[in-house]
Each structure stands twice: as C-alpha cells, then as structure tokens.
Amino acid sequence: MSDAASSDPRVPEATTPSSTAPLRIANISGFYGDRASAAKEMVDGGPVDVLTGDWLAELTMLILARTQAKRPGGGYARTFVSQMEDVMGTCLDRGIKVVTNAGGLDPDGCADAVAEVADRLGLSPTIAYVSGDNLLNRMADLAGELRPFEGNDLGDPTNYMSANAYIGCWGIVDALQQGADIVITGRATDAAVVCGPAAWHHGWRRDDWDQLAGAVVAGHVIECSTQVTGGNYSFFQEIPGLERPGFPWAEVAADGSCVVGKHEDTGGLVTVGTVTSQLLYEIGGPQYLGPDVTAHFDTIQVNDVGRDRVRISETKGSPPPATLKVAMNELGGYRQDMSIALTGIDIEAKAALVEAGFWAACPYGPDDFASVKTRLVRTDKIDPATNEEAGAAWKLSIKDPDERKVGRAVSNAVIELALANIPGFYGLGGGPGPGRPYGIYRPALIDASLVPQHVVVRRSEGDDYRSAVESVAPAATVTVDPPPVRIVDVPSGETVRAPLGAVVGTRSGDKGGHANLGVFARTPETYAWLDDLLTTVRLRELLPEAADLVIDRHPLPNLLAINFLIRGLLEEGVAASTRQDGQAKSLGEWLRARFVDIPVRLLPDVYRDDSGREAEARP
Helix, strand or coil: CCHHHCCCCECCCCCCCCCCCCEEEEECCCCCCCCCCHHHHHHHHCCCCEEEECCCCHHHHHHHHHHHHHCCCCCCCHHHHHHHHHHHHHHHHHCCEEEECCCCCCHHHHHHHHHHHHHHHCCCCCEEEEECCECHHHHHHHHHHCEECCCCCCCCHHHEEEEEECECCHHHHHHHHCCCCEEEECCECCCHHHHHHHHHHHCCECCCHHHHHHHHHHHHHHCCHHHHCCCCCCCHHHCCCCCCECCEEEEECCCCCEEEEECCCCECCCCHHHHHHHHCCCCCCCEEECCCCEEEHHHCEEEEEECCEEEEECCEEECCCCEEEEEEEEEEEEEEEEEEEEECCCHHHHHHHHHHHHHHHCCCCHHHCCEEEEEEECCCCCCCCCCHHHEEEEEEEEEECCCCCCCHHHHHHHHCCCCCCCCCCCECCCCCCCCEEEEEEEEEEEEHHHCCEEEEEECCCCCCEEEEECCCCCCCCCCCCCCCCCCCCCCCCCEEEEEHHHCCEEEEEEECCEEEEEEECCCHHHHHHHHHHCCHHHHHHHCHHHCCCCEEEEEEHHHCEEEEEECCCCCCCCCCCCCCCCCCCCHHHHHHHCEEEEEHHHCCHHHCCCCCCCCCCCC
C-alpha cells in the first residue's frame, strides 16, 4: 500500500512540487465526442500546467460496455488517444501533465494505446493508470454489499453490463507523486481529475476539507468544457464568438479558491452568469457529495475579477460519506420507437385512428409487452403558413425483453398503415427495422473500504510501480453553516405578462432517472421575486409533465439560484427514457418560455409594455 493510503492523511511530499503558486488546469473534453482539436487548442493557445478531460457519463458507460463486448480491452475513449497524438510531444517538452478518466472500462487498454502512440512518435512519457472502480467481475462477491441508492431497485446483477464505483482523486495523486506524465483512470468522478492534480501540486492532506471542496467546485465548473464559456447558456445572445467558444481553465490556489478563465482570442465569455449556470448543472441539494469531500454549494462565492476571469472562493467542505456511489447499467431489453406525422385539422381524431390501426395490424396486444407508451405531440399551429407548421406527431414507444416482439412485428404494423389510414400519412424518422437494446441505470451505494484504487505507473525500464490507495476518507466531525444572505424585499407594483426567461436563466440535465433544473437570477431583487414565485406548486403548474412527480426544492441564495430535482421524470435513466429529450437538457429552456406576471421594474426595456398588453411579440 502506498503512503497516500496509510493512516497518516498527509500526502507524501517526495515529488510534490515545492511551488504554492496557483495551478492552471485546462479542460479538453466534456463528453465522449467533444471537439477533437481541444487539446491542441489549449496547448497552443496559452500557458497551462495540466490538461484534464471528462469523457464519461452514465450513458457513455453503457456505450463503452457494448464496445468492450465486441472488442475486449477496447472499452475506453479512443478520441482521447487521438488528442494525445496531437500534443504529447509539446506536453513533455513543457512539463504539462495529463489527467483523464478516458480509460472508461479499460484504463489499462487505454494506457496501452497511448503507449503505442508514444512509441510511434519516438517519445517516452511515464504513463500511469488507476483502476479498481470496475466492480463487474466482483459482483458475485459484492452483490450482497450493495445498498439501494434512494430506494432504487437494484435489478438482476446477472444482467449488469457495467458496474462502476465513482472513485476519487487520491490514486491520481499517488501516480503524479511517482512521476507520471499521463494519468488515465476508470470511473473517477468528473471533479477528481481536477482535484487530484491540485492536491498533488499543493501537498494537501486528505482532511483539508475546504481546499478539497474548492478544487471539487473548480472541477465541476470546467468538467463540461465550453458550457462555462458560454455554451448552452440561457442568455446566449450576450456571448460573442459562440459559434466556436474556447475551452476553459481553472487556476486553483493553495487555499482551494480558483479563477476560471479561457485563453485570449477565443470565442465565448467567462462571466459570473456562465459560471453560476454551470455550478447548477446536474446537482441535487446544497451538499454536493463526492468520494473525497462534501462540498457545500451554499457557501460558494462567485465574483467577477476581470474580462473572462471569475473567482470562486469561500467554499467549505466536510467529510464525504462512508460509501461510494456505484453506477450499474443493466440490459433492460429491447425497444421500438416510431413516429407518424399528423397534419392539418382533426389532429386528435387522426391520432386515434393511427393508434387503432396499429393495434389492429400488430400481432400482439398492449398487454403482451412489458411497456407501451403513446404520445400525441401537438406542434401544429392554427392557420399554418408552412407544411411543417401544420404538423403534429403520434409517437409510439414499446419495450420488451423479447427482441422479436418489438422488432419487425411492431415496425411493419406501423408501416403497413401508409395507404390504409389517415390522410397525409408519412413517418418521422427511419423505416421498419429490428428492435434495439436499451439499458436501465441502477444506482447503488457500497462501503468505500471495499473499493481500493489500484495504481500502476509504467516505468521505461520495466520495473512498474504498483500500489493500492484506500478510498476511505479520514473520520471527522465538521459543522458548516452557510454565510448570512442579505434580505431583499420582494418587488411589487405593476406587472407585465412575459416569459420567465426574460429575467432568469436556467441549466438542466439528468441525474439518473431524475432531472435537475437550476434557475438563477442576476440581481438580488430578481432573486427575491423568483424565490417567492417559484414554489414546487407553481413549478408543477408551469411544467405539467412534472405534476405528479416528487420535486425537491433547494434555494441557493448565495448564488441567487434555486435548484429543483424532479424525481422520475427520465424514468429508468437516459438510455431507457421515452421522453423526446431523454437527458432533460432542454427542460430549463421550456420553463423559461412559460409566461408569468413579472414586475415591470425587473424587466429589460425590450419587454416592457406600457399599454398592459402581453409581451408575447417581444424577443
């Protein structure tokens, strides 16, 4: 066992840098499929000390599992290897470290691929990988140790396609201490790839809760790449150069605070708004639980310190839970999704006839399938000016364990209606075909002591360094109180009916089968109004799809924001969801489009309407 895992929580200092200057950690990927030129852009565009990237998501693990089944050892993000080919030589020349979770299900296989690139280029980097997160082959022994996460059904362990614990940063720290130039992990958390280099550079202890929490927040902000430089930002029209926004970096200081920025002469902006928006992405309550520390988001302070420079400070931390979250993907069965256009008048009658015709043609009945969902999606307009404006859709989603039942039997039953059903019949999407497999996301908890991190540092002379780093954090009792917030009276007076998005921004996404919806204001006065207006009751009225679901509401007055967790909106997770937007990426923008009565004094001039008419025609 390495010193990093011993009873002494201090990080060994033999190869820890002596400098306490901030460490500039740059992001080069927010998902598997992000911009292929990002690494070269960040290395060539300005000074950086570390390149990091997040390649993994719950859906990505399912994709990698299917890749691994076809190509053993290949369950990693191949695009990372391509990026390394572009910049490896420059990184070695300039002493730039690389830390990533692109190893996915096969971090050793990814390390092999990077080593092949290095050999082809005539380079000799020290490559390390961190494993131990992949529990699939241990399921026979560990299945009884899994605890349901928030009461979720654990399903059938024999059907798991992947099972990975979310590990933290200390295996990364150990690898860097041993001189690794490139560190590749399995399912390390998105923030761990930032927290690890920061802890190594500054020599933090495993119980330096505030510093670790600050680094986790820095990692959370930059892990989705250009989302913090203007991508997916509600007020996108304020962001110049958004057709090609630059990738971000975070300069993490010794106290855990950071300055978020981007290289000069790149598109996008880094502002308090873009940072706040990203802080709200895919979170739950104010306590952001991780494997290394609990970061208290209700203590964060965000301040503008210059163009494209935003400082995040005052973040408080406390010990993490004694358990790690485990993400399992189970083969759920097979599905068939079909959509039929409904055009013009009599839309509801047309939908009813299509559905009746389908069941008359299908060799199975509704009760013969594990799941059947039909939806009428009304996108048609009155007196439509174009053919598209006249259109609505009837959507069918069928799931079953039997691939044959949801294959041609279903798709053919839809297609054969083409000349025998409604007027104007045509399909939206592909033609008839077989059912496709889908996964069910199964989250669980496991005791951290059962998931040590295994570190391998490959030496050129063949004498590899190997260690096991415990995932158990030091025990401690820490009380964190959020700072007092200045109370502002709820504005009153004349109102105008306008879209909520006229005065607030949002950021939404998926958390397993739940949807996260963060809503933020840009002034204390607007936040006071928002906090008074947007109760869970009102949110259900504005988003009828959530009317019957459990909703958690978490005010974050320090960020002028409220975060909602809408439980079950995404059903059994992204891969199984039958919503058109299975990842809830657009949920916030839907909310912003809903009309409410807004005090005139809060509205931008373009929305003000002295005549009292609704502001529907406004931008």
